[in-house]
Amino acid sequence: xxGDRTHNDSQIESGSRVNDSHKHKDKHKDKEHRHKDHKxxxxxxxxxxxxxxxKDPSEKKHRDKEKLKQKDGVDRHKDKDKRKxxxxxxxxxxxxxxxxxxxxxxxxxxxEPNNDGFYLSPKHxxxxxxxxxxxxxxxxxxxxxxxxxxxVKKRKPEDEEDIKPKKKxxxxxxxxxxxxxxxxxxxxxxxxxxxxxxxxxxxxxxxHKGPVFAPPYEPLPSNVKFYYDGKPFKxxxxxxxxxxxxxxxxxxxxxxxxxxxxxxxxxxxxxMTSEEKGKLSDLNKCDFNEMxxxxxxxxxxxxxxxxxxxxxxxxxxxxxxxxxxFCVMDNHKERIANFRIEPPGLFRGRGDHPKMGxxxxxxxxxxxxxxxxxxxxxxxxxxxxxxxxxxHDNKVTWLVSWTENIQGSIKYIMxxxxxxxxxxxxxxxxxxxxxxxxxxGRIRAQYREDWKSKEMRIRQRSVALxxxxxxxxxxxxxKEEGETADTVGCCLLRVEHICLSPEKxxxxxxxxxxxxxxDSIRYYNKVPVEKRVFKNLQLFMxxxxxxxxxxxxxxxxxxxxxxxxxxxxxTAKVFRxxxxxxxLQQQLKELTSPEENLPAKxxxxxxANRAVAILCNHQRAPPKTFEKSMQNLQTKIDAKKDQLSDAxxxxxxxxxxAKVRRDEKSKKAVESKKKAVQRIExxxxxxxVQATDRExxxxxxxxxxxxxxxxxxxxxxxxxxxxxPVEKIYNKTQREKFAWAIDMxxxxxxx
DNA sequence: GGCCATACTTAGCATCTCCACA
DNA sequence: TGTGGAGATGCTAAGTATGGCC
Numbered sequence: 085x086x087g088d089r090t091h092n093d094s095q096i097e098s099g100s101r102v103n104d105s106h107k108h109k110d111k112h113k114d115k116e117h118r119h120k121d122h123k124x125x126x127x128x129x130x131x132x133x134x135x136x137x138x139k140d141p142s143e144k145k146h147r148d149k150e151k152l153k154q155k156d157g158v159d160r161h162k163d164k165d166k167r168k169x170x171x172x173x174x175x176x177x178x179x180x181x182x183x184x185x186x187x188x189x190x191x192x193x194x195x196e197p198n199n200d201g202f203y204l205s206p207k208h209x210x211x212x213x214x215x216x217x218x219x220x221x222x223x224x225x226x227x228x229x230x231x232x233x234x235x236v237k238k239r240k241p242e243d244e245e246d247i248k249p250k251k252k253x254x255x256x257x258x259x260x261x262x263x264x265x266x267x268x269x270x271x272x273x274x275x276x277x278x279x280x281x282x283x284x285x286x287x288x289x290x291x292h293k294g295p296v297f298a299p300p301y302e303p304l305p306s307n308v309k310f311y312y313d314g315k316p317f318k319x320x321x322x323x324x325x326x327x328x329x330x331x332x333x334x335x336x337x338x339x340x341x342x343x344x345x346x347x348x349x350x351x352x353x354x355x356m357t358s359e360e361k362g363k364l365s366d367l368n369k370c371d372f373n374e375m376x377x378x379x380x381x382x383x384x385x386x387x388x389x390x391x392x393x394x395x396x397x398x399x400x401x402x403x404x405x406x407x408x409x410f411c412v413m414d415n416h417k418e419r420i421a422n423f424r425i426e427p428p429g430l431f432r433g434r435g436d437h438p439k440m441g442x443x444x445x446x447x448x449x450x451x452x453x454x455x456x457x458x459x460x461x462x463x464x465x466x467x468x469x470x471x472x473x474x475x476h477d478n479k480v481t482w483l484v485s486w487t488e489n490i491q492g493s494i495k496y497i498m499x500x501x502x503x504x505x506x507x508x509x510x511x512x513x514x515x516x517x518x519x520x521x522x523x524x525g526r527i528r529a530q531y532r533e534d535w536k537s538k539e540m541r542i543r544q545r546s547v548a549l550x551x552x553x554x555x556x557x558x559x560x561x562x563k564e565e566g567e568t569a570d571t572v573g574c575c576l577l578r579v580e581h582i583c584l585s586p587e588k589x590x591x592x593x594x595x596x597x598x599x600x601x602x603d604s605i606r607y608y609n610k611v612p613v614e615k616r617v618f619k620n621l622q623l624f625m626x627x628x629x630x631x632x633x634x635x636x637x638x639x640x641x642x643x644x645x646x647x648x649x650x651x652x653x654x655t656a657k658v659f660r661x662x663x664x665x666x667x668l669q670q671q672l673k674e675l676t677s678p679e680e681n682l683p684a685k686x687x688x689x690x691x692a693n694r695a696v697a698i699l700c701n702h703q704r705a706p707p708k709t710f711e712k713s714m715q716n717l718q719t720k721i722d723a724k725k726d727q728l729s730d731a732x733x734x735x736x737x738x739x740x741x742a743k744v745r746r747d748e749k750s751k752k753a754v755e756s757k758k759k760a761v762q763r764i765e766x767x768x769x770x771x772x773v774q775a776t777d778r779e780x781x782x783x784x785x786x787x788x789x790x791x792x793x794x795x796x797x798x799x800x801x802x803x804x805x806x807x808x809p810v811e812k813i814y815n816k817t818q819r820e821k822f823a824w825a826i827d828m829x830x831x832x833x834x835x
Numbered sequence: 836g837g838c839c840a841t842a843c844t845t846a847g848c849a850t851c852t853c854c855a856c857a
Numbered sequence: 858t859g860t861g862g863a864g865a866t867g868c869t870a871a872g873t874a875t876g877g878c879c
Contacts, residue, residue, distance in 0.1 A: 434847080493840095498842095559874085561872070568871075603872085655875095702846080709861090709862065815865065
């Protein structure tokens with residue numbers, strides 16, 4: 085098949101080949117533009133430090149115009165040097181070697197399409213008549229429930245149960261059943277058995293108390309001083325407040341970074357009086373240490389508070405939660421996720437974020453838009469203030485919004501994941517992924533066919549889709565230049581992010597990926613690909629510079645439009661959900677053996693979960709205490725081993741004793757020694773399993789996939805099948821979020 | 836088709852809480 | 858009973874996706 089490229093690639097319409105751009109006028113433009121932009125980028129980089137957030141509007145306009153001119157592709161390249169610098173940065177700030185943390189070639193198990201795979205959990209077998217706005221074959225709440233707003237207000241006492249806030253149940257010990265397990269409230273609202281709205285509205289009635297604002301600034305005591313150039317300097321209140329933000333972060337690596345310091349200083353100066361501005365001209369001469377010590381002492385004092393004092397604070401927090409932490413949405417009291425407005429501080433962008441250190445300003449009532457229903461009791465702004473706006477938009481789910489000043493994006497207050505509105509969406513997400521399961525075979529066949537297309541754009545689309553499917557890459561939406569760290573997803577991959585080897589480590593057609601993904605987490609993977617993909621990649625890279633786009637004819641909207649045609653509701657992200665869930669299901673089948681005991685089964689579950697986390701590249705920095713805690717665990721294991729050999733010795737001698745004496749008493753002694761050995765062996769095994777689990781989890785975060793990608797019904801079914809308490813898999817919060825799945829999935833659920 | 840605004844999900848790190856153990 | 862540390866929770870940044878406008 086080595087000749088396929090020469091044959092097929094020559095058939096590609098020349099007009100659509102970006103690689104022969106030099107032959108075409110517009111492509112010349114393209115290249116010219118690229119160079120221009122590079123020059124501009126460099127200039128921008130130069131001026132960034134003196135004026136990072138106020139870009140010359142004419143420059144922007146010009147760039148926009150250039151972009152419009154550019155018919156064919158998108159030039160989203162930033163400074164090359166900067167990228168190279170970032171390229172070598174790993175998530176812990178150091179270059180990584182391949183496979184160092186086991187991320188190369190993640191284990192993957194794929195299920196091929198199952199065309200009859202229309203699974204209905206028995207509880208949903210019953211015919212459920214419901215008009216649906218989306219084609220979610222299994223998304224079928226049962227009862228029809230139509231309640232008008234007035235009824236909400238006139239709730240009867242018997243409804244009170246719903247209105248009561250969920251009392252925090254203390255789950256003392258969880259599933260072992262060894263200690264008291266306080267029952268969770270028995271009657272919980274099963275929204276999944278009710279009718280959904282079909283008109284695009286999200287609610288009929290919404291009432292809440294508005295947000296909780298950050299506490300006002302408390303000036304420092306007079307004995308805590310700020311020093312400039314070695315001398316005490318009394319700051320104005322505004323300047324002092326911003327200085328405390330920096331002081332609080334003094335021990336953090338952020339404050340050593342040039343960009344952070346520059347951004348901070350620039351924004352800090354804006355808060356200074358003209359006198360302060362004149363005198364405080366060099367951040368390096370500023371001494372925040374006394375302030376920093378003061379905050380450390382305060383935090384220490386908080387830790388040392390008496391029980392009563394702590395209780396008082398806890399009660400106050402509880403009061404706030406009760407007052408502001410719940411809303412009434414369509415007859416039900418629902419928990420709000422984030423009812424507190426983000427306090428002012430310094431922006432902590434991740435990776436090499438160009439805006440890190442900028443001042444995140446205090447949000448005032450005048451910045452706040454309230455969303456609630458017309459006939460609800462509207463939240464009151466704090467005395468003497470007013471809201472920016474009160475609106476009644478039931479097509480959205482948010483309660484409160486404001487625009488933040490760093491990126492100009494909108495922030496929202498929304499409901500908790502356990503709420504109906506979030507749960508329905510989550511359920512729907514998994515149903516879409518299950519629909520993909522039914523047609524993934526066809527889609528895969530199609531994109532494989534498209535690798536041979538005459539059109540470059542189709543080839544690029546199909547190769548990108550292959551990566552998204554095979555490697556669970558994110559889509560890669562375009563981002564505004566200079567506004568965020570240089571991170572990419574699939575459609576944004578650049579030539580410099582991949583390295584092709586016809587043969588490597590005994591494998592053919594190897595692609596080595598190395599780029600920074602979401603949150604500037606490094607994605608490093610070396611994967612053998614199909615020959616056609618390899619040849620296509622070579623083609624896409626022809627005559628391109630390292631900083632050029634790999635898929636210059638593709639973006640996420642083109643890709644998603646195509647996916648939409650293949651399956652209703654299909655977007656790039658659905659592949660991640662589908663592949664994560666199907667991998668979990670298969671790994672669970674593969675790894676669970678019936679004869680295993682409970683801890684071993686849990687280990688198997690965690691390993692299945694881990695396979696998904698590796699697939700999705702969910703990394704974490706190793707916990708600071710990791711080495712120490714592993715050591716502690718090892719000490720425990722060693723001690724247990726000693727204990728075991730002692731117990732075995734004792735057992736041996738009691739057996740010998742019993743042989744001589746042949747009486748009941750010594751027989752009983754043997755039995756009890758046997759039991760002791762057994763018990764210690766079990767304890768040892770548990771500790772060893774724990775150590776393995778922890779070691780394997782060192783740099784992998786399981787939580788993200790568990791919460792966002794794994795259909796909870798798979799886990800619930802697994803628990804039911806093996807009689808494992810669901811509490812072993814999901815903590816209380818997770819059980820609340822997945823209440824729908826826990827209720828509806830039986831042991832035979834198939835994703 | 837590109838741009839932009841908007842709405843929502845996904846993500847890792849920081850901080851808090853509470854349990855096991857000395 | 859005090860405390861270290863694991864796990865839970867909170868926080869908010871950083872993604873994806875869509876729809877409207879030009």
